[in-house]
Amino acid sequence: xxxxxxxxxxxxxxxxxxxxxxxxxxxxxxxxxxxxxxxxxxxxxxxxxxxxxxxxxxxxxxxxxxxxxxxxxxxxxxxxxxxxxxxxxxxxxxxxxxxxxxxxxxxxxxxxxxxxxxxxxx
Ligand SMILES: [Zn+2]
Numbered sequence: 001x002x003x004x005x006x007x008x009x010x011x012x013x014x015x016x017x018x019x020x021x022x023x024x025x026x027x028x029x030x031x032x033x034x035x036x037x038x039x040x041x042x043x044x045x046x047x048x049x050x051x052x053x054x055x056x057x058x059x060x061x062x063x064x065x066x067x068x069x070x071x072x073x074x075x076x077x078x079x080x081x082x083x084x085x086x087x088x089x090x091x092x093x094x095x096x097x098x099x100x101x102x103x104x105x106x107x108x109x110x111x112x113x114x115x116x117x118x119x120x121x122x
Contacts, residue, residue: 020072074107
């Protein structure tokens with residue numbers, strides 16, 4: 001039987017998962033539009049006539065998509081850990097992740113120290 005906290009975290013993670021999937025779907029939808037120039041030519045949007053801004057935009061969307069997919073993996077992995085009872089532990093050092101951090105980022109896989117270390121290593 002889940003504790004109320006576990007149930008609340010799961011609910012938040014599931015909402016996060018759904019939202020992230022929807023954002024990725026929306027990006028894919030847009031990517032398809034951008035990939036069919038014939039259809040775009042019929043659109044009355046004059047700003048699309050120039051290719052350069054489009055490429056920059058496309059680049060930004062790809063970066064965003066990668067971020068969203070990483071987030072989706074983290075959210076799903078957090079849901080899995082919730083089932084296994086290992087939720088809230090840092091994947092790198094095994095120490096508990098602080099409750100404040102988990103409140104801000106329920107899908108966090110690393111404690112604040114390991115996260116900082118990883119970001120410095122990049
Ligand atoms: Zn850690």
